[in-house]
Amino acid sequence: MSAAARPARTLAAQERRFALGLLAPALVVLALTTTAPLVYLAWNSLQRLDLAMPWLSGFAGAGNYAKMGSDPRFWNSLLLTGIYTASTVVLQVVIGLSLALLVLQIPRGQGVLRIAAILPIVLAPVVVGMFWRTLVLAPDFGLVDLVTRTLGLGSHNWLGDPQLALISVIAIHTWQWTPFAFLVLLASLATLPPDVYEAARLDRASAWQRFVHITLPLIRPAVVMVVILRMMTALSAFAAIFAATGGGPGSATEILNLYAYRTSFAELNLGYGAALAMVLLAITLAISFVMFRMRRARA
Amino acid sequence: MSPRSAFRRIALAAVAGVGVAVWVFPVIWGLITSFKTERDVLAYPPVWLFKPTLDNYREVIFGASSILPNLWSSFVVATSATILTMLIAIPAAYALGRLRYPAKRASGFYVLVTQMLPPIGLIIPYYLVLQKLGALDTYSGLSIIYLTFALPFAIWLMVSYFEDVPFEMEEAALLDRAGRLRALWYVILPQVRGGIAVTTIFVFLNAWNEFMFAVVLGGNRVRTVTVAMFNFISVEQTQWAKLAAGAMLAMLPVILIGFFAQRHIVKGLTVGAVKGGGRR
Numbered sequence: 259m260s261a262a263a264r265p266a267r268t269l270a271a272q273e274r275r276f277a278l279g280l281l282a283p284a285l286v287v288l289a290l291t292t293t294a295p296l297v298y299l300a301w302n303s304l305q306r307l308d309l310a311m312p313w314l315s316g317f318a319g320a321g322n323y324a325k326m327g328s329d330p331r332f333w334n335s336l337l338l339t340g341i342y343t344a345s346t347v348v349l350q351v352v353i354g355l356s357l358a359l360l361v362l363q364i365p366r367g368q369g370v371l372r373i374a375a376i377l378p379i380v381l382a383p384v385v386v387g388m389f390w391r392t393l394v395l396a397p398d399f400g401l402v403d404l405v406t407r408t409l410g411l412g413s414h415n416w417l418g419d420p421q422l423a424l425i426s427v428i429a430i431h432t433w434q435w436t437p438f439a440f441l442v443l444l445a446s447l448a449t450l451p452p453d454v455y456e457a458a459r460l461d462r463a464s465a466w467q468r469f470v471h472i473t474l475p476l477i478r479p480a481v482v483m484v485v486i487l488r489m490m491t492a493l494s495a496f497a498a499i500f501a502a503t504g505g506g507p508g509s510a511t512e513i514l515n516l517y518a519y520r521t522s523f524a525e526l527n528l529g530y531g532a533a534l535a536m537v538l539l540a541i542t543l544a545i546s547f548v549m550f551r552m553r554r555a556r557a
Numbered sequence: 558m559s560p561r562s563a564f565r566r567i568a569l570a571a572v573a574g575v576g577v578a579v580w581v582f583p584v585i586w587g588l589i590t591s592f593k594t595e596r597d598v599l600a601y602p603p604v605w606l607f608k609p610t611l612d613n614y615r616e617v618i619f620g621a622s623s624i625l626p627n628l629w630s631s632f633v634v635a636t637s638a639t640i641l642t643m644l645i646a647i648p649a650a651y652a653l654g655r656l657r658y659p660a661k662r663a664s665g666f667y668v669l670v671t672q673m674l675p676p677i678g679l680i681i682p683y684y685l686v687l688q689k690l691g692a693l694d695t696y697s698g699l700s701i702i703y704l705t706f707a708l709p710f711a712i713w714l715m716v717s718y719f720e721d722v723p724f725e726m727e728e729a730a731l732l733d734r735a736g737r738l739r740a741l742w743y744v745i746l747p748q749v750r751g752g753i754a755v756t757t758i759f760v761f762l763n764a765w766n767e768f769m770f771a772v773v774l775g776g777n778r779v780r781t782v783t784v785a786m787f788n789f790i791s792v793e794q795t796q797w798a799k800l801a802a803g804a805m806l807a808m809l810p811v812i813l814i815g816f817f818a819q820r821h822i823v824k825g826l827t828v829g830a831v832k833g834g835g836r837r
Contacts, residue, residue: 270657276737277658284649284712285664291705292671295682302681357576364569374577376822377584380815382766384783385804388790392797393590394583399599399797401586437580441822494675497768501787518677523773528681535678546673 296539303536307529315529322533331509332534335517339541342428342513343492349432350488351481354439358447359469361440372444375437383434387501390430391417395502417503420510427499427511434498435491439484446480447473479553486549493542514538591801598797613802624803627785631807633696634771634781635764638703642711642760645704647753650715651741655727665716672709679705680773687774694776702770707760714759718752719745755821762811782807 306318326332361371378386394401395416403413416426450473458468474481494515499505505512505520512520515538522531590598592609617624652658653665683702684693692698722745730740746753771781780788786807789800815822 272737273656274658277652277656277661280648280652280656281658281664284645284708285667287645287704288668288671288708291701291708292674292679295679295686296674298682298686299678302685357573360569361573364566364573367570367573371573371577373816373819374581376815376819377812378580379822380762380766380811381584381808382768382783382786382811384766384768384787385808388786388800389583389587389804391790392800393586398601399603401583404603433579433583490673494677496677497783500768501790515675515677518681519769522677522681523684528685532681535675535681538675539678542673542675543670 299532299535299539302529303532305529305532307527307532309526309528318529322530325530326533326537331512331517332514334509335512335514338424338511339493339513339515339538341424342431342495343489345428346431346435346492346495347485347488349428350436350439351443351484353432354436354484355443355481357436357440358444359473361444362447368444372441375441378434378437381434383495383497384501386434387430387498390426390433390498391502395426418507420507423503423507423510427502430498430502431492431495435488439488442484443477443480446477450476482549482553486546486553489545489549490542493538493545514541587801588805590798591805593798595796595798613798614806616799617803617806622789624782624785624806627780627782628806630696630775630779631765631781631783634699634703634779635761637696637700638707638764639757639761641700642704642707643753643757646708646711646715646756647746650712651719651745653712654716654719655722655724655745668709668712671705672713674705676706676769680770683770684773693774694778696779699771699774699779699781702774703764703767706767707764710763711756711760714756715749715752718749718756721752722748755818758814758818758821762814765811 303322304317304319306314306316306321308314361368392400395403397403397413397415397418400416402416407413414422417423454472455468458472463471495513496515496519499511499513499516500519503511505516509517514534518531518534518538521534522528591613592611593604593607594610594612597604597607616622649668653661653668679702683698687693687695687698690698726744726748727740730744731737735743766783767781768783768787771779772784772787775781775784786800786804789803
């Protein structure tokens with residue numbers, strides 16, 4: 259007995275050492291490249307650090323955070339972040355799920371759709387923003403204007419008008435990332451057992467009843483997962499908006515992420531930019547915490 | 558087949574067709590534009606039949622604003638970031654996926670959290686540090702910051718592949734007194750070759766497409782192709798045909814990768830949340 263237990267214990271110890279040896283480089287690199295910078299970010303958010311006015315630099319305590327309270331641009335960016343994140347995520351899930359449900363009914367040609375869906379996903383967001391700014395949304399010559407002019411709806415300045423610009427950047431994000439929701443939900447729908455549907459059909463459940471009472475509960479984990487990942491992407495959306503509008507006109511499309519960027523690298527006020535980034539970090543982590551709790555509770 | 562179900566099928570196919578068209582058409586339109594002269598681009602109504610020209614491609618490859626140096630920059634940064642990532646991620650993923658050790662849950666969770674950090678929170682401290690070190694606009698500076706998004710992603714994706722390998726394989730190798738490192742190298746790694754390939758492709762793709770880090774930490778020497786495309790639009794707003802040709806060249810590698818790796822894309826895109834939120 260003890261003869262068998264001793265090798266087992268040494269084997270376990272050996273496994274432990276081996277595991278830590280394999281894991282150590284990754285943990286050290288992650289600590290140095292992500293955690294240490296965040297500590298430095300937090301420290302800088304307490305500084306007055308303005309590269310345009312370096313002589314004013316110094317410890318500011320909670321000054322940068324206090325400044326946000328009376329900064330209308332900050333509140334505007336927070337509101338825009340909420341609108342942008344909520345609307346893009348809802349649109350992606352609703353369109354992606356509807357399309358996935360439709361496509362499941364088509365016996366052939368799903369492969370073509372899958373390839374088409376991958377195209378927007380692999381493109382660099384900055385190229386997507388650039389494409390939309392010129393070929394798709396430009397007044398007079400863009401694709402959208404060609405359609406609205408043909409339909410007699412006239413030409414619009416899609417990225418120059420504040421309200422239209424917000425709608426436009428939401429449309430761009432939705433265009434690029436709905437394929438993601440579509441592909442994941444399609445994969446999840448394809449794994450559902452067909453026999454429950456047979457039973458429901460025999461019970462004369464309508465298509466809508468089958469969807470609400472059978473399909474939706476079964477794919478809920480996949481939907482929650484899509485929502486989590488899409489929220490993360492939307493909260494730190496940058497390149498497509500930056501290329502399409504640069505946050506403008508004025509600050510009409512300046513979500514918090516862009517505001518933090520512009521403050522830091524256009525206005526060179528890195529202290530205040532760091533504080534804004536800290537707020538975005540807190541929001542992101544809080545949302546993912548809540549979402550994961552939801553996922554675990556219901557899964 | 559009843560007429561009603563035939564009609565239903567046609568309607569379904571039509572809706573799906575519109576979906577595809579919306580996703581594909583802007584890119585096709587860009588491709589068409591890249592073969593037009595600047596005058597044809599601005600024709601109204603748009604010309605469908607035009608004399609295709611290769612001038613735009615000639616210009617963006619051999620002209621004054623050639624993007625070849627930028628393609629090279631992107632290639633160097635993305636390749637070195639990918640190699641570094643894979644070398645660190647594969648052993649870590651093996652430990653996370655298959656070995657027993659204390660604080661396993663916590664270490665897995667830590668990797669997951671690092672994947673969620675908004676890049677803006679990292680770029681400010683990186684800018685300040687690299688500026689102090691005089692390492693702005695260097696390949697090493699940019700490649701290292703790419704680890705922040707590539708490494709957590711690669712670790713989690715590789716874990717899912719390691720978990721698919723039957724545990725008996727290692728046990729058999731260990732009973733043969735093969736030693737753990739030899740078992741990993743000769744028995745397990747060959748089993749996850751496909752996973753390594755897919756992960757490598759994804760890491761490369763994400764690094765190739767990255768923009769914010771590249772625009773802030775790059776410069777005249779290290780200017781990736783995404784930054785070059787952005788500069789293009791701010792400098793030469795109206796030259797759409799040239800811009801489209803540049804974009805096509807810049808995106809050709811990722812489009813080809815996406816096309817060949819399409820079956821694995823869903824798995825790669827969903828990995829973190831599938832694992833992290835569930836069992837672990």
